[in-house]
Amino acid sequence: MSDSQQEVRRLGVETTGIEIIEESERTAQPRDLFWPWFAANVSVFGISYAAFVLGFGISFWQSVVVVVVGVVVSFALCGLIALAGKRGSAPTMIPSRAAFGVTGQKVPGVISWLTSIGWETFLTINATLATATVMHKLGWGGGTATKIIACIIVAALVVLASVAGYHIIMRLQSWLTWITGVITVVFMVVAASHIEWSKVSALPSGSWQQTIGALVMVMTGFGLGWINIAADWSRYQRRDASGGQIVAWNTFGGAIAPVILVIFGLLLAGSDDKVANGILDNPIGALADILPTWFLVPFLIAAILSLVSGAVLGIYSSGLTLLSLGVRIPRPSAALVDGVILTLGTIYVVFVAESFASPFQSFLITLGVPLASWAGIMIADIALRKGSYAEDDLFDTSGRYGAWDWTAIGTLVVTSVIGWGLVVNNFAQDASWNNWQGYLLHPLGLGTYDAKTASWSGDWAYANLGVLVALVLSFVAAYILQRGKIARQEAAGSDTTDDKTTTVDA
Numbered sequence: 001m002s003d004s005q006q007e008v009r010r011l012g013v014e015t016t017g018i019e020i021i022e023e024s025e026r027t028a029q030p031r032d033l034f035w036p037w038f039a040a041n042v043s044v045f046g047i048s049y050a051a052f053v054l055g056f057g058i059s060f061w062q063s064v065v066v067v068v069v070g071v072v073v074s075f076a077l078c079g080l081i082a083l084a085g086k087r088g089s090a091p092t093m094i095p096s097r098a099a100f101g102v103t104g105q106k107v108p109g110v111i112s113w114l115t116s117i118g119w120e121t122f123l124t125i126n127a128t129l130a131t132a133t134v135m136h137k138l139g140w141g142g143g144t145a146t147k148i149i150a151c152i153i154v155a156a157l158v159v160l161a162s163v164a165g166y167h168i169i170m171r172l173q174s175w176l177t178w179i180t181g182v183i184t185v186v187f188m189v190v191a192a193s194h195i196e197w198s199k200v201s202a203l204p205s206g207s208w209q210q211t212i213g214a215l216v217m218v219m220t221g222f223g224l225g226w227i228n229i230a231a232d233w234s235r236y237q238r239r240d241a242s243g244g245q246i247v248a249w250n251t252f253g254g255a256i257a258p259v260i261l262v263i264f265g266l267l268l269a270g271s272d273d274k275v276a277n278g279i280l281d282n283p284i285g286a287l288a289d290i291l292p293t294w295f296l297v298p299f300l301i302a303a304i305l306s307l308v309s310g311a312v313l314g315i316y317s318s319g320l321t322l323l324s325l326g327v328r329i330p331r332p333s334a335a336l337v338d339g340v341i342l343t344l345g346t347i348y349v350v351f352v353a354e355s356f357a358s359p360f361q362s363f364l365i366t367l368g369v370p371l372a373s374w375a376g377i378m379i380a381d382i383a384l385r386k387g388s389y390a391e392d393d394l395f396d397t398s399g400r401y402g403a404w405d406w407t408a409i410g411t412l413v414v415t416s417v418i419g420w421g422l423v424v425n426n427f428a429q430d431a432s433w434n435n436w437q438g439y440l441l442h443p444l445g446l447g448t449y450d451a452k453t454a455s456w457s458g459d460w461a462y463a464n465l466g467v468l469v470a471l472v473l474s475f476v477a478a479y480i481l482q483r484g485k486i487a488r489q490e491a492a493g494s495d496t497t498d499d500k501t502t503t504v505d506a
Contacts, residue, residue: 014165017331018323020089020391021235028236030245032170033082036233037075037253039173040313041222042180043306044187044299045126046258048283049221050265051276056214056463058206060270066214067262074223075254078230079247080379085231086241087382088389091317092231093324095389096374098489099381099478100412102397104404106325108374108412112228113321115367117338119225120158120314121345127154127307128350130284134300137288147350155346157308159339162315163332166236169312176309181257183302187287187295188264194290200270213463220368220467222258227375229317239388315339362431365464369419372467373412376474384479384486400489407481415474422446422466428454437466 016025053063081092088095093112097105131150135141161172206214234246268290269276278286284303291299319335327334393399421440424447428435435454438461441447446465447458456462 013163013332014167015331016166017334018091018094018320023239026089026236026238028234028238028241030237030241030249033233033246033249034253035170035174035177036313037078037226037250038257039176039180039306040226040310041254042177042184042257042261043310044184044261044287044303045283045306046261047187047265047268047287048279049218049258050262051269051279052221053214053218053262054203054266054269054276056206056210056217056459057204058210058214059203060200060266062205062211063214063266064263066211066218067266068259070215070218071222071255071258071262072251074219075226076223076247076251077375077379078223078227078254079250080382081227081230081375082234082246082250083231083243083382084378084389085234086237086239086243086246087385087387088231088235088394089391090235090394091320091324092229093321094394095231096378096381097394098385098389098401099377099405099482100408101402101404102395102399104406104409107409108370109321109325111367111370111374113318113325115371116229116314116318116321117341118363118367120311120318121342121349123307123311123314124151124154124158124342124346125349126284127304127311128346130303130307131300133284134288134296134303138293138296144351151343151346151350154304154308154311155339155343158311158315158342159336161308161312162319162335162339165316165331165335166233169316172312173309176305180302180306180309183298184257184261184306187291187299187302190292190295191264191268191287191290194272194275195267196271197267200267203270207459209459213460213465216463216465216468218262220372220464223254224368224372224375224467224471226254226313228371229313229321232317232320233313311342315342359427359431359434362425362427362434365423365426366420366434366437368464368467369423369470370412370416372471373415373419373474376415376471376476377408377411377478380475380478380482381486384483386490390489400492405485407485408478411474411477411481415470415477418473419466419470422460422469423464424456424461426462 053066058066084092084095093105093109096108100108128147128150132147135146161169230250237246269279275286275290278289288296288299315338316335318338319331322334322338323331390400393401397403418440420437422438424438424441425431425434432454438447438449438456441456441458441461442449447456447461449456
């Protein structure tokens, strides 16, 4: 290690990129996974999400079942992906090379990179606009100057933390957990006076199609949104760490806060139509409207820090994904590059673009289908393998995993095409170029398109059903088609040993 690298490490900055983690650094325990996942998901925006669940026309108790099952199952899937980090001693997209080939992995890798940096830019945009909204309500401005200051502060926090890397982020997330957690609990106490159980309990029940539609939406909005980075935080786990505990702590850390917050949001939105309708247009503003003035500043702090927490995890991981695509720069530099892109994107949307947010979200939702397909293939690969990955071969196109796995890539393409046929463009007016989606809904009797209003009707139309279908179909296909290949790979030689310290980059 060079003197400059040693100095960087002394300052607490992580220099490790996509190479195999040295045994001396693999000191994390499963319970350590609680902090990053909890901090990134203890967000007041979870309360706002309840309005979208009730929008499917289901009762409170149906919604509770949907939230508990959807959130827990989706984060459990993240936990399964997290096993790849421990087994491969590398971030998510490196063990994924075993399924797609060392070079072939770049296909889903590009999708993952675009999705990560896109969603984290969106979080930073929301943090900037949230600041302006609350400042306006306080009478402290809220105009251009406020947005500029907010943009600088939020972007600086996200970029600096993601550049610093794993160890500092883990400490940061533990602090954010307590700060945002306490403020969020106080928010719930203050807002509880707006709950009217008689109105909540009177919400009519919906059909089973509406219930399943809401379930799919919850899964895609929570755990599945993190699934492409799930192993980035488990690669520092000890080799003897329990796989079951890794899955359990990942699931518990990610799911506990959203379950509580969304259920509270169901009580709140179900009690007040004004709040429910306001959330659809302005989540921060609608929640701030019911608060006393004295609590607006703490509310702003909780909202911003929770968004920053999520953005930090995303930008850190997008930097690792960028390295896995073959960009040969140090990890801190990769995180800085993505941080600069995030900052420029935020500036453009907040200060320049007039109709960019909706098309931007539409594009990111479209990427969610192939990402779900990748997840199904990856989970099947993890389930079929009996031991750790052959770490050297993850960086060698002539190794046992090869350069390209056309079966996996073909499965990704086919299931994505099917999935796109079962999702619709939620922003049809602003992103009309994306209205080609949903082409299987009408033939299958799942929805009807009205060309005049550019909208869909039917219980399944806005359920994002294609995301779940792509996930399940790709898992089944990969589990059946890849069994023989994986058995031959594992028979080709012993997997990585406990003293492996490979540092090859690719």
